[in-house]
Structures are given as C-alpha cells and as structure tokens.
Amino acid sequence: MKTTLFSLALAFLGVTANPTRRAIDDDTVLNFALTLEYLEADFYAGALKKFNAQAFAAAGFPAWVHGRFVEIGQHESAHVEFLQKALGSKATQKCSYSFPYTDPKSFAALSQVLEGVGVSAYAGAAQFIKNPDYLTAAASILPTEARHASWIAAAVNSFSPWSGPFDAPLGLSSVYHLAAGFIVPGSCPSTNPSFPVKAFPSLLFDKAVPGSTSAITYDKSASNSDQVYVAYFTGLQTLFEKVTNGHVLVPSSLSGQVYAVVTTNSKAATDADIVAGPAVLVFERDSKGNLIKA
Known part of the structure; x- marks a missing residue:
C-alpha cells in the first residue's frame, strides 16, 4: 500500500x-x-x-x-x-x-x-x-x-x-x-511576475529499483542528440548513467528522495543540457543501509 x-x-x-x-x-x-x-x-x-x-x-x-x-x-x-x-x-x-x-x-x-x-x-x-x-x-x-x-x-x-x-x-x-503540476492551468493572475526558468517535458520511470535497469519515458523530440544520459541528483552528488534503448541503470547507492533528469551531457545537467524531468524517486533504507521493499 x-x-x-x-x-x-x-x-x-x-x-x-x-x-x-x-x-x-x-x-x-x-x-x-x-x-x-x-x-x-x-x-x-x-x-x-x-x-x-x-x-x-x-x-x-x-x-x-x-x-x-x-x-x-x-x-x-x-x-x-x-x-x-x-x-x-x-x-x-x-x-x-x-x-x-x-x-x-x-x-x-x-x-x-x-x-x-x-x-x-x-x-x-x-x-x-x-x-x-x-x-x-x-x-x-x-x-x-x-x-x-x-x-x-x-x-x-x-x-x-x-x-x-x-x-x-x-x-x-x-x-x-x-x-x-499542481497549478491549475490559466489560474494565475496575469499581473504575476514571470520567472527565469525553462520548461522541461516530463520524465517517467517504469520501475526504479537501485541496482537494476528501468525503462524511461519522455518526449524524445525535445533532444537533438542521439545519445542521452540520466543524471541523478542525490545529496551534493550528481550521478550519470547512459541511456540505452530507452533503458537506464538506477545506481545501487541511491537512498531517500532523489531527483532524475535526462541530459545530453554525460558530465553536466544544467538547464541547457536537460531535455526532460526531473522525476522524483523515493528509496527507503534501514539504518544499516539495506533497501526496504514495501
């Protein structure tokens, strides 16, 4: 549940x-x-x-x-x-x-x-x-x-x-x-100031489990690159994994609330590099670091 x-x-x-x-x-x-x-x-x-x-x-x-x-x-x-x-x-x-x-x-x-x-x-x-x-x-x-x-x-x-x-x-x-995702479209007052942000397409993981691969879904037309990567934001680290045939490895070290984006750069995930996401991933571990499967 x-x-x-x-x-x-x-x-x-x-x-x-x-x-x-x-x-x-x-x-x-x-x-x-x-x-x-x-x-x-x-x-x-x-x-x-x-x-x-x-x-x-x-x-x-x-x-x-x-x-x-x-x-x-x-x-x-x-x-x-x-x-x-x-x-x-x-x-x-x-x-x-x-x-x-x-x-x-x-x-x-x-x-x-x-x-x-x-x-x-x-x-x-x-x-x-x-x-x-x-x-x-x-x-x-x-x-x-x-x-x-x-x-x-x-x-x-x-x-x-x-x-x-x-x-x-x-x-x-x-x-x-x-x-x-929680703001009703068209509901914000037109007088509100704009924000210096870039809109990204959504990113979905089929089944994200640390240490295994998962299929991902996103709008591929948003990228002009044949090769993309998933960047995982975890603590102060960013971990990069290559996407192959629509699948990507979920690093075994991930714990707690993690954010994932698709990027065209294997070493960077700035607004200029990101083409989808972030997705929010939540992984629960016990005090000894063991993954808990609910």
Whole structure:
C-alpha cells in the first residue's frame, strides 16, 4: 500500500508551464519562494478542511498526527505572510491548485514528497540571494521545512527521516517543473511576475529499483542528440548513467528522495543540457543501509 501511495503522488509531478526567462534578483527569488509557499499553504488548508481528526484516526493514524499537520499548515501560512510583507507591492499573487490526494494516507504520502521538494528548492535558491537579511530569513525557513519533511517521513509514514548526510539542491527550472503540476492551468493572475526558468517535458520511470535497469519515458523530440544520459541528483552528488534503448541503470547507492533528469551531457545537467524531468524517486533504507521493499 505504501508503494502505491507514493507512486500516485510521484506520477502527478511533472506537468510543465511556459514561463518567460529573465534575470535573477532577490525579488525574483523571494517571489519564487512565495509561489511555493502559496502552494504548500493551500495544500494543507484544503486537505485539513476535507479530513478532520476523526478521518485521520479512521485511516489508522495516532491521535496527535492531525494536530501536527495543522501546525505545519500554520507554519506554511506564516511563511506566506512573511514573504508577502518582505515583497510588499512586488509580491506575486496566488493561483489555484489541484492535488491528487484522496484520503489521509495519500495526503501524507504527497506531503512527504512536497516537503522534500521544498527543502531542495530553498537549498538550491540560496546561491542567488544577495541581501544578507533575506538570506538569513531563507536560512530560517529551510530548517523548518526540513523538520516538516523528517517528521512526516519518520513519524507518519514510517520512512527514514533523511536521505543521507546532505539534501539535494535543485535549480529554479527543476523546482518550477515539479510545482507546475499542481497549478491549475490559466489560474494565475496575469499581473504575476514571470520567472527565469525553462520548461522541461516530463520524465517517467517504469520501475526504479537501485541496482537494476528501468525503462524511461519522455518526449524524445525535445533532444537533438542521439545519445542521452540520466543524471541523478542525490545529496551534493550528481550521478550519470547512459541511456540505452530507452533503458537506464538506477545506481545501487541511491537512498531517500532523489531527483532524475535526462541530459545530453554525460558530465553536466544544467538547464541547457536537460531535455526532460526531473522525476522524483523515493528509496527507503534501514539504518544499516539495506533497501526496504514495501
């Protein structure tokens, strides 16, 4: 059941948009963060309105789980208010969102993935922040998001609370690709600022298991190269594997939440190289590093 819930959550990620590219400044980074915080705040508000404490109990969760999710939702709303105040009249506005949860268990599974993406988003965007006050604020939000992700993974979903000694930072385009799957097309106000991101086609793995090969599916017309590779973002490492006849090796060392993209370069995975993805892959291991098959 756990594998099924995560598959449903991950399969929804990957719808792209067509934003306009422009320079990255502090306002751009803060508005990018605000876009993600709007999404997360709406995610919790909608689910907790639909599923009360009794629904969580009926799904088999301890009584305290619902209350903690309420707290997380309050944190996300506080992040929204903080960023709105920092940006003032430059603040982007909310869009409408759609999430594929159907019950408290699928909500919890998707929550774990979203919080992990949020951690990777803040880690990846930090390099662009020039104002030290903004950097400090982002550094304050980041560990809170990480605490959310760890609590949901370990206490709620019985997963490892971390992916390893480092989290994987993600670029703006990769984060936007993942977030756009939950934004209702055409729902964002036309006055919202554009983001300097590139839209990528989706990437799907047939069956990703560390140490084995998997078939992958993506729009091959997006690449002008006969040879492509899959780059796996895991912690501060990027591992590259050659794609052969539509199949690729899933490295045996992968653990926790990993991101994968198709790239034309065997040594780089920048926006100029990526042709599809990222896909989100989740691999659970025990404290001795053994892969757990749910």
